[in-house]
Every structure is written in structure tokens, then in C-alpha cells.
Amino acid sequence: xxxxxxxxxxAAGLVAGAPRHPLPGALPALIPIGVLILGLDVYCLVNLARxxxxxxxxxxxxxxxxxxxxxxxxxxxxxxxxxDRTSGKTGARxxxxxxxxxxxxxxxxxxxxxxxxxxxxxxxxxxQARQRAGRQPLSGGAMAVTxxxxxxxxxxxxxxxxxxxxxxxxVYGLVGPNGAGKTTLLSILAGTRxxxxxxxxxxxxxLRVAVCPDVAEFDGWLTARETVELARSLTASxxxxxxxVAAALGIAGLADVAERRVGxxxxxxxxxLSLACALVGDPELLILDEPAATLDPAGRAEILDLVAEMRGxxxxxxxxxxxxxxxxxxxxxxxLRGGRLLYQGTTSELIESYLSPSWLVRIxxxxxxxxxxxxxxxxxxxxxxxxxxxxxxxxxxFEAGERGIPAAIAGCGARQVSCEPAAADLESAFLALxxx
Numbered sequence: 277x278x279x280x281x282x283x284x285x286x287a288a289g290l291v292a293g294a295p296r297h298p299l300p301g302a303l304p305a306l307i308p309i310g311v312l313i314l315g316l317d318v319y320c321l322v323n324l325a326r327x328x329x330x331x332x333x334x335x336x337x338x339x340x341x342x343x344x345x346x347x348x349x350x351x352x353x354x355x356x357x358x359x360d361r362t363s364g365k366t367g368a369r370x371x372x373x374x375x376x377x378x379x380x381x382x383x384x385x386x387x388x389x390x391x392x393x394x395x396x397x398x399x400x401x402x403x404q405a406r407q408r409a410g411r412q413p414l415s416g417g418a419m420a421v422t423x424x425x426x427x428x429x430x431x432x433x434x435x436x437x438x439x440x441x442x443x444x445x446x447v448y449g450l451v452g453p454n455g456a457g458k459t460t461l462l463s464i465l466a467g468t469r470x471x472x473x474x475x476x477x478x479x480x481x482x483l484r485v486a487v488c489p490d491v492a493e494f495d496g497w498l499t500a501r502e503t504v505e506l507a508r509s510l511t512a513s514x515x516x517x518x519x520x521v522a523a524a525l526g527i528a529g530l531a532d533v534a535e536r537r538v539g540x541x542x543x544x545x546x547x548x549l550s551l552a553c554a555l556v557g558d559p560e561l562l563i564l565d566e567p568a569a570t571l572d573p574a575g576r577a578e579i580l581d582l583v584a585e586m587r588g589x590x591x592x593x594x595x596x597x598x599x600x601x602x603x604x605x606x607x608x609x610x611x612l613r614g615g616r617l618l619y620q621g622t623t624s625e626l627i628e629s630y631l632s633p634s635w636l637v638r639i640x641x642x643x644x645x646x647x648x649x650x651x652x653x654x655x656x657x658x659x660x661x662x663x664x665x666x667x668x669x670x671x672x673x674f675e676a677g678e679r680g681i682p683a684a685i686a687g688c689g690a691r692q693v694s695c696e697p698a699a700a701d702l703e704s705a706f707l708a709l710x711x712x
Contacts, residue, residue, distance in 0.1 A: 320351045420444040420591040426474035449606030450595040456612040458595040486559035490566040492550035496539025511557035528552035543570040564594035603702035630708040634698040637667045640691040649684040
């Protein structure tokens with residue numbers, strides 16, 4: 277009985293005395309937190325020393341705030357309100373000289389972004405950036421990409437014996453319905469997937485390759501400039517520094533939002549950022565998977581104009597389900613269906629092979645004399661009056677119609693109101709090809 281009372285009293289005493297010394301038991305949990313806070317303060321001080329200037333307050337004041345204000349509040353105040361972002365990244369290294377550091381082979385002059393003048397890099401318009409990023413035309417005749425018997429099978433679907441040839445300096449459009457194999461083909465060309473058999477020949481010894489996926493993902497807490505700077509640091513292109521980043525942002529139309537965080541970007545802006553990240557490495561082969569699919573009509577037109585301007589200076593392979601976009605900018609087109617290449621060549625050859633080049637010509641006044649002149653010329657396969665002032669003209673070729681119609685109208689002294697292609701576009705040819 278006595279021993280039981282003593283044990284109970286001892287237990288009660290231990291419980292009652294437990295709160296008197298909480299620190300020794302909590303100390304192991306506080307040590308990592310203290311180390312993290314100390315590391316944050318050191319990080320801010322180092323970056324403050326490396327920055328040329330600080331925002332809002334002098335650098336000395338920020339040092340006192342970091343050291344004297346309750347940790348980690350002082351460091352957080354500096355990161356949000358004092359860190360200098362004009363170099364594109366807190367504490368970013370100064371841009372290397374054009375010669376580059378010892379041991380680094382500089383990029384050839386004709387393949388680097390032109391350097392904007394000091395103080396103007398952040399304010400380039402898209403058009404100015406494109407002009408400044410101009411490259412010398414690539415030599416014609418050589419092939420940038422060729423494949424032979426390329427096959428990748430996924431449970432009966434995939435790619436089957438695909439052979440494409442992409443001339444260097446051309447814009448190659450890859451079209452086809454969903455599931456045709458476009459993304460699989462582009463992934464194999466980019467090296468992110470392997471083929472089951474067949475060969476891929478990309479002139480990697482002479483070409484730098486960049487890829488824009490259809491759905492790009494970026495860290496939302498980074499700014500657009502920091503994201504592109506990170507992409508630049510991961511490539512072999514170390515010439516140009518912050519000016520090269522500014523040029524890429526300007527080309528992609530993001531110069532005005534370079535300091536905004538990516539987490540607040542729309543899908544279209546993310547697509548532009550993906551393009552800027554690809555361009556900052558100054559690639560000679562650019563692979564784009566649905567580059568304009570998420571953009572509004574104005575944004576899509578701007579991206580397509582950018583792709584068209586690369587003709588002759590870069591090789592571009594892009595996929596799209598919007599056939600009008602491909603017809604607008606592509607020199608060559610490849611049509612995939614069910615994993616097989618149905619056609620490869622120019623859009624005009626495709627249209628001429630599967631459609632009769634036709635035009636609806638409207639004349640101010642009586643169109644019969646013009647119709648008679650066209651019919652007697654010999655290059656028209658069919659001429660008919662759709663109405664007293666409108667003629668339907670089928671030609672033996674696009675060139676014959678484009679040359680012959682204006683000549684016939686001028687020869688008759690008639691006035692042309694309009695001349696529009698009738699069902700002579702890539703979409704119509706695509707439907708005719710895939711239906712055959």
C-alpha cells in the first residue's frame with residue numbers, strides 16, 4: 277500500500293513538473309528552422325552585394341533591415357520590395373563578353389541575336405526585335421531532317437514507315453486529324469521518344485535544335501524574364517546574356533510583361549513564353565507542336581508571321597490542325613492519317629493534284645465578252661457564266677489561271693470587281709486526299 281502511494285506520488289510529481297523545462301525537448305525542432313532563417317538572411321545579403329542597386333531604398337538601409345528587423349521578416353521585405361530585377365534575375369551574373377569565358381567556343385556571329393543598344397533592350401517592339409534578331413540565309417539544297425521507314429507502334433496505332441525530307445531553311449507544315457501521329461513524329465525528331473525501327477537523320481553536328489511542346493509548363497513564381505534566362509542558361513548559347521533574353525522576349529511579343537510572374541499568364545501568353553524559351557538558344561532547327569492553337573486570331577496571325585519570317589534563316593517544322601495556317605506559311609506540307617504519310621510536297625502541287633484550280637470572276641457589266649476571251653485562250657478547261665456578271669473559270673494549272681485571267685480582262689477592256697479562288701485551298705485538297 278505504501279509503495280503504491282509512493283509510486284503514484286512520484287508519477288504525479290513528474291507530470292506536474294513536466295512543463296517547467298520545455299526548451300530542451302523542443303530544441304531539435306527549432307534548430308532546422310533557425311538554420312533556414314539564417315540561410316535566407318545570408319542569401320539576401322549576398323545578392324544585395326552583387327546587385328548594382330536596390331529598389332525603393334539605398335543598399336545600406338536594406339542591409340540594416342535584413343539584420344535588425346525580426347527574422348525572417350527583414351529578408352522577406354528585401355526580396356519583395358528591394359531586390360533589383362532589372363538584370364532579369366536577383367543576383368544574376370553579368371553578361372559574358374562576346375568572346376565568352378576561357379574554354380567556351382563562341383557562337384558564330386551570323387547565328388547570334390544582335391545586341392540592342394544599352395537602355396533599349398527592355399523596350400523593343402516585336403518588329404524591332406525581329407529585325408535585330410536577323411540571321412544570314414542558310415545555304416540551299418541541303419536537308420535539315422530526313423527520315424526513312426520510321427515506325428513506332430502503340431497497340432496498333434502510331435507511325436508506320438514514315439519518310440519525310442525537310443530542306444534546310446524551309447517551313448514544313450505537318451497536318452492531320454487527331455491521332456494521326458503528328459506529336460509522335462515530332463517527339464522522335466526531337467529525341468524525346470525512340471522509334472521501333474527506321475532512321476532519323478538530323479544535322480545535329482551543324483544545327484542547334486529547340487522544341488516547343490503543345491502544352492508548356494513553367495514555375496508560376498518566376499517572371500517571364502527569369503524563365504527565359506533560365507532557359508538560356510541551360511543551352512550552349514552563352515553569348516549575349518540579358519540582351520539575348522530581351523530579344524527573345526521581344527520576338528515573342530512579351531517585352532511589355534517581362535517582369536510579370538508567369539503564374540498570372542493566360543494560355544496564349546504561356547505559348548508565347550514557350551516560343552521565347554526556344555528562341556533564346558538561337559536554334560537553327562525549331563520544332564513547334566501546335567504553336568498557335570491556344571491563341572486568339574490576332575495572336576495566331578502574329579505567331580504565324582514570325583514563323584514565316586524565319587524562312588531561309590532557320591528550319592521550322594510545325595504541326596497544326598488548322599489547315600489555313602499551314603497553307604499561309606508552309607513551303608512544304610506533310611499529311612498524316614492513321615500514322616502513315618499520305619502526301620509530301622508543296623501546297624500548290626497538292627491542290628493541283630486533287631482539285632481543279634477554279635476562280636469566280638465578277639465583272640462590272642456584261643461578263644460574256646470576257647468569258648469568250650478566256651475560253652478561246654486554250655488554258656481554261658471549263659468556262660461558264662454563273663450570272664450575267666460572274667464567270668466560273670477552271671484552269672489547267674494555278675499559274676495558267678493567275679496569268680490568264682487578268683490578261684483576258686485587260687484585253688477586253690473590262691473592269692474587274694473581284695476574282696476569288698473557288699474550293700482551291702488546302703482544306704479542300706486535304707479532304708479530297710483523305711477521302712481517296
